[in-house]
Amino acid sequence: MMEQFTEAAVKPSEYLTFRLGEEEYGIDILKVQEIRGYDAVTRIAGAPDFLKGVINLRGVIVPIVDLRLKFQLGEVRYDEFTVVVILNVAGRIVGAVVDSVSDVLELTAEQIRPAPEFNSLLDANFITGLGTVGTEERARMLILLDIEKLMTSAEMGIVAEEETLAA
Amino acid sequence: MGEVSNQGIQGGEFDLTQFYAVFFEEAGENLANMESLLIDIDLDAPSDEDLNAVFRVAHSIKGGAATFGFSDVTNLTHELETLLDRVRRHELALNSSMVDVLLEAGDVVRAQLARHQGSTTDIPETSDLVGRIKLLASGAVLEAKPKASAAPAAPVAEDLPAGTRRLAVRVGPLDDPKVADNLAELFRDIPSLGTIAATDGGAPDAGRFRRFVVTTTSPDSELIELFSFHVAREQVLIEPHVAAAPAAPVPPPAAAPAEDDGFGFFVDIATIPSVGAAPAAAPAPSAPPVSAAAAAAPAAPPKPAEGKPRAEKSGAANLDSNTLRVSVERVDQLINLVGELVITQAMLTQQVKDLDAAQFRGLLGGVTDLERNTRHLQEAVMSIRMIPMSFVFNRFPRLIRDLAAKLDKKIELKMVGEATELDKGLIEKIIDPLTHLVRNSADHGLETAEKRAAAGKSETGTITLSASHQGGSILIEVRDDGAGLNRGRILKKAVERGLPVRDDMTDSEVWALIWEAGFSTADVVSDVSGRGVGMDVVRRNIAALGGTVELESAEGQGTRVCVRLPLTLAIMDGMSIGVGGETYILPLASVIESFQVEPGMIQTVGSNGRVVKVRDEYMPVVALADEFNVPRLHADEEGKAPTEILVIVEAEGKRLAAIVDELLGQHQVVVKNLESNYRRVRDISGATILGDGHVALIIDVSSLVKRTRH
Secondary structure, eight states, X not given: OOOOGGGSOOOTTXXXXXXXXXXXXXXXXXXXXXXXXXXOOBOXXXXXTTEXXXXXXXXXXXXEEEHHHHTXXXXXXXXTTOEEEEEXXXXXXXXXXXXXXXXXXXXXXXXXXXXXXXXXXXXXXXXXXXXXXXXXXXXXXXXEEOHHHHHTSTTTTOXXXXXXXXX | OGGGGGXXXXXXXHHHHHHHHHHHHHHHHHHHHHHHHHHHOOSSSOOHHHHHHXXXXXXXXXXXXXXXXXXXXXXXXXXXXXXXXXXXXXXXXXXXXXXXXXXXXXXXXXXXXXXXXXXXXXXXXXXXXXXXXXXXXXXXXXXXXXXXXXXXXXXXXXXXXXXXXXXXXXXXXXXXXGGXXXXXXXXXXXXXXXXXXXXXXXXXXXXXXXXXXXXXXXXXXXXXHHHTTTSOGGGEEEEEOOOOSOSSSOOOGGGSOTTOSXXXXXXXXXXXXTOOSHHHHTTSSOOTTSOHHHHHHHHOTTOHHHHHHHHHHHHHHHHSOSOOOOOHHHHHHHHHHHHHHHHHHHXXXXXHTXXXXXXXXXXXXXXXXXXXXXXHHHHHHHHHTEEETHXXXXXXXXXXXXXXXXXXXXXXXXXXXXTOEEEHHHHHHHHHHHXXXXXXXXXXXXXXXXXXXXXXXXXXXXXXXXXXXXXXXXXXXXXXXXXXXXXXXHHHHHHHTTOXXXXXXXXXXXXXXXXXXXXXXXXXXXXXSOSSOSHHHHHHHHHHTTOEEEEEEETTTEEEXXXXXXXXXXXEEEEEEEETTEEEEEEGGGEEEEEEOOTTOEEEETTTEEXXXXXXXXXXXXXXXXXXXXXXXXXXXXXXXXXXXXXXEEETTEEEEEEESEEEEEEEEEOBOSTTXXXXXXTEEEEEEOTTSOEEEEEOXXXXXXXXXX
16 A cells, blocks of 8 residues: 655666546656545545545654645545645654546656746646656656645645745 | 443453452552552651551452452461551561561562562562561560570571661673672671672673672662772662572572682671681571572472573562563554454455355354454453552652652642543653742742741642643643742743833733743842743643643632643543433543433523523533434334433533433543644544544533633
8 A cells, every 4th residue: 555665776767657637747856755545534624625634654643644635636526536645844743635646757858848927726836847748659658746845835734834934 | 332331341360360450459569558658657656547557458459359369468468567567556666677577578579479470480489588577576576696506407587687788789791700709808808898699609600790789887879889890880780689589598508609619608797707618608598698599499499491591580570570571662563462452343244244244154153253252352451551649749749748858848739630640651741840840839939838827828838730631722721829920020020031011911921931041030030040041841741741731820829731632542431421422521520420311301502502400500411423423313113213311511510401312331432633734623632532433522522612612
């Protein structure tokens, strides 16, 4: 159930890719602690809807964010196929619910293009670039996220505001 | 989740061992307590309090032992009780031989308990000891020099002259154990030093250690000083000798070291100066000082390889405290592994949930056992890290006593909340800052007796140390009723130090100045404190623990320093309550009472205020389900509305009635910080992990009360 991706010697350009609805995202594999199934969470009163609650991860209380709800992507279902990516960002442990985890990919600099300016629920500040993977005919686009920046941002509300300012 | 309430219920055997453990622990503490009381006791004028305390030790051990059927312990402590009872009634005067016998009896009881605990198989010989206790209780005075001829075969009292101590000395590891024999030379050369006897038969054992019993009037430091001529200081271990060895098997001369050339005698010259040669030692009444190691070796000749280490181990168990130093990382690793185990177990439980109970009885039973065992394992592992605050506080009475003498002040120390448990990591790091604060209170805070009297206060100054859980933190307070901080002097000093000051600074801003580096306003720089280092170090150390420190002071009234530490692993007693389908924890300390809601009990005030009258007091009513936006429980199938329960909680003297759906039970919870990975949540002080691995939030009662009463 748990795979320790961090254990493998990886290069900094390796990305864990996951799906949110029809979109495919990539995050720095070094930020990923483990991948696990979705367990019952303990709801926190007054938290935004995408903050599902907290879980007990081997004695550590970890908040769980549903990125599908956050970006209004995909069908929000919680079953045995629901995947939580446990992230290690800015000294914190945070879980992110995604539709599915697809792959670990190595991207070269040529494969990454800057993201254009656009309006979306996902602030362009959190996108480090757009990657192209797959063959010529069946190329897929990867949205590369700065997951650390995203998770510690004020709009996620995981980190208390004074800490966000300090960081 | 109802299981949290019945954690204590399990197989009878396990339960019994649990009580055993408590008894052994208590008895051990009691014995240590008795020992220190006896050592400190004033023979000429023993205080009634001390005598009663010693009596209570014997009494409570006797009671416990009788409950568990440890008849040997009961018999011995009964005799002790008889003797002590007469002493505390002042029918008998306490004397040094009595103290010696009592101390010896304490050691024997300890050995007996060790045997019941299974850490040793030696049965301590008590008939002689009991005889002596009876003799003392009858009012007879034990002679300092018992006649050896009176009972040559039987062990005789090993009363030592006043000031003489019998010590177990271990030397090693040595590359050449024979080096240790030089120690005996020392005793030969310096007759006033006392006597030494090898207890390991002189055989260079596997551990390259040598063991001796030393009878001396010299302090440990002097012995080590002398020993260091021959062996490194670190290789010498000196401990009080425990005469727990069975006295009967007197080692034959063969057990004496082969290279014994006159120094390995087993005889106590101080008591029996006439005996001097090794062979003559065998029948001499000096058997008790021979340790278990030497005594047991000849007793079990067929399997010396097995017998000897075991005997040595039992000796060591008596001498060393029964604790083990383990690195915190290892404990944390254990905690993490157990956490993983809990998850695996929860997964298994989930998997087998729908299996046919008849067909898979064995499997389901096993999974149930696994669940229970895992939970106990988790609790046990978690508790390793928790230490009561008394671990820190206990060092202060002595410190205050010394300081009071040094500073020529009268100081009383009060301690509150010593049982508050705190994570070991925090406890160890809080010792130094707290010591600083206590020293400061004693030195700067409290005035001299004359000044206090002149100010119309009692001559004795009071320093209060307290620890409590409050609002999701641990609050440690050091309070004194001294002179308080002097605003003018602090400002003057701050100007001298070139710190930014204004005249319109508030008091708290002024007090904050003392946390600056190199700040001290003591009139005299004493060797206790006042060198100007300290307060800034205190603040830095506490900040490094993620805590805060605040200071309040009123001139002439005293100073209060509050150290607030975050809860990392603090344990607290909680009451778990069901709100809707969710479980929350209320700190048990804040729960006053609870009762079922009767119709008409709750009245409204204005449009949305609700109050309830409990025993002539109106208090606001809060539905926790509303506070925490929990979906309300719907009426069940029979159409019966769920019963609501009112729990009266109190914080900072203000009460509040909280509506909950269910009381699930009381249990100790390990408080986890929610903020380490998330942010602060309103009215929540932390989180804990329930027996089933789920997270439950702990309600911050003081925040809840504050908010709803405003």
